[in-house]
Amino acid sequence: MFLKRTLPLLIVFLLGLAMIIQFYIPHPVSQNFYDSMAEWVRISGAFALILGLSSFFYVHTRKLARKNKDSFYSGVAILCLIGMAGIGIFGRGGINGWLFSNLYRSIIVPLDATMFSLLSFYIASAAFKAFKARNAMAFALLVTAIIVMLGRVSFGSFLDGIVEWILVYPNTAAQRGIILGIGLGMIATSLKIILGIERSYLGGGD
């Protein structure tokens, strides 16, 4: 029981407390401790990627084994993963190599940008369906969105002043309220975890 539950809780408590305290101690010993812990977390965190990778292979090899019309795509995903990782690790020049850089620039960058740009169509169509000025507040949201969108294009430059005002005052006011709430929430949740009140990260079982 000690090794299964108490020790992880103790690690979290002691390390959490130490990390809070070190922030307020401007001393080389404190800085070294911070650097060491950051390195440890970085090292052990790298293994979590392998855990995620095994989940990826588990899902896609199962799809491949089913031999239905989706199996081909799982094969493509696995091949691309092995190819990209293999070139990056074993290829000449590693991640700075000619092939890896070109694959990154010609596959990942355009696919990433295109995927996100695709959302502009869906956001616009969703907004068209959902943006109905049912009440004064919904109207405020609608008008603000239109003003900000128009103000960001060349023919809407006459709206620059009002866009600036919206962003600097009412927008900042609400964002600041939300940021304060997020900050308080983060502190409360972190304290709950450090003090062992929140233990869901331990998972089920003993």
Added chain:
Amino acid sequence: MQLSTSIWVWIAAFLTLTIYSFLYKDNPLYRFAEHVFVGASVGWSIAIVWHMTAIPYIGIPLRDAFVQRNWPGLIYVAIPTLLGCLYFFRFFPKQSWLARWPIALMMGYYCGISISPSIETNIFTQVQGTILTGFNPTSLSSWWALLLLIGVVSTLFYFFFSLKHEGIVGKTSRLGIWFVMIAFGASFGYTVMARVSLLIGRIQFLLHDWLGILK
């Protein structure tokens, strides 16, 4: 019009068009590109972690410590490495509790490290920026600063659920909704414009880099 002769430009153009084919409907070309993206992205991450973490933080220090018979240095790197290896016990139900140790290291570190900066940046800095240091009724910026203060306080009231939203609290929180709606409208507008700028970038790529129509 001058078509590109680079194979890389053609690959990027093909993948861009296959993704946009989804606008018509879900189709095999789109699904192909989607799976290429997933596989290549994860593969890229593995290569980055290998070169940025595994080699400089695990491989080289372990090798150097071993060659130089530097046992404290070896133990220093071996502890987090072994802790990281404990993640794999997730695959063995009876020993899966061992994976809690590296998770505890992560949780303790990130919870502890996030508290103090969060107090500084999310609380103190925001409150400092909101406080009215002097009010001059003849200055317009003073009135806007007052509006900012009212906005922050009313937004906080809106998200404060320990008090029933009625009476003065209800009125203040209702005012907070107005500020929140305006902020959400501004955020929405910005998100749309960010996506549109990406779309313009892709169209520019197709027309300039690939087809050579735009100069």
